[in-house]
Amino acid sequence: MGIPGLEAAHILISIPLSMFYIISLLGNFMVLFVVGKEQTLHKPMYLLLCMLELTDISTSTSVVPKALCIFWFNLKGITVDGCLTQMFFLHVVSVMHSSILVTMAFDRYVAICNPLRYSTILTNARIAKLGLVGLIRAVLFILPLPLLLKRQPFCTNRIIPHTYCEHIAVAKISCGDITVNKMYGLVIAVTVIGLDLMLIALSYGLVIRAILRISTKKAHQKALNTCTAHICVMLMSYTPSLFSKLTHRFSQGIAPHVHIILANLYLLIPPMLNPIIYGVKTKELRDKVVKYICRR
Structure with a gap:
């Protein structure tokens, strides 16, 4: 249905939505292109960044084209299988995104706490294996969701008050008992996000302890700078996601269109800003991007 209650504003809403999507695609593909072209960037940190950009592209692409079809052409129909497929890929990519953020936190921990062993602990092959483990974990956790649905x-109610097939939004239109669906969705949210946040907190706790042991202020600043981009990306990814999920499940006083707008923004804003943050905060990447832009 798009955004119920704001049907008259669908065209206006589609303008920032499409702009965010285009900027996101340009920024993420630019990072992928530059890292792919530059041999000096073929390092674990940038391999992780490429994985992050791929999940960002997948997240926004799984949602925005269909939403724009609703806003521009009033094409609201979707098959049950198509809906469940969209839901599966969207949630798999979200869990995969969280896994990559955990791996990036571990990468920063090794870079600061074990710098001399960094190249032996974190190789490109090991990062690729960790990425594969994250993908397998995401598929195993999310696959039961569409199977249960x-x-x-x-029955007669097949109207989803949303711009995409989000798990709870689809479950709520069923005329059967969805207690198991709700409980399993909550278990995934607590297990995946909770565990990942604990691992990230542990990594940064060890990083902070290592930084406090450094004697010089300049060394403090240099160590913190290596973590700044990841911390910003992490806060942008988890904060709106948790807020949207919690309000969608537990808050009855917020208007439905507010829920839906928030659910769209947390899938669009991080993919748009992530390449900008890494481009600004990572000098090596920034220099290479500037070089390619000036050459063009």
Whole structure:
């Protein structure tokens, strides 16, 4: 249905939505192109960054084209299988994104706490294996969601008050008992996000302890600068995501269109800003991007 209650403003809403999407694609593909072209950037940190950009592209692309079709052409129809497929890929990419942020936190921990062993602990091959483990984890956790919904009876109410097939939004239109669906969705949110946040907090706790042991102020600043970009990306990814999920599940006083707008923004804003943050905060990447832009 798009954004119920704001149907008259769908065209206006689509303008920033499409702009965010285009900027996101340009920024993420630019980073992928530069890292792919430059041999000096073929390092674990930039391999992780490329994985992050790929998940950002996948997240926004799984949602925005269909939303724009609703806003521009009033094409609101979607098959049950198409809906469950969109939901599966969207949630798999979200869990994969969280796994990459954990791996990036571990990367920063090794870079600061074990700099002399960094190149032996974190090789490109090991990073690729960690990425594969993250993907397998995401698929195993998310696969039951569409399978459980596939078994649910959908009676006369087949209207989803949303711009995309989000798990709870789809489950709520079923005329069967969705207690198991709700509980499993909550278990995933607590297990995946909770565990990942604990691992990230542990990594940064060890990083802070290592920084406090450094004697000079200049060394403090240099160590913190290596973590700044990741911390910004992490806060942008988890904060709106947690806020949107919690309000969607537990808050009954917020208007539905506010929920839906928030759910769209947390899938669009981080993919748009992540390449900008890394471009600004990472000098090596920034210099290479500037070089390619000036050459063009």
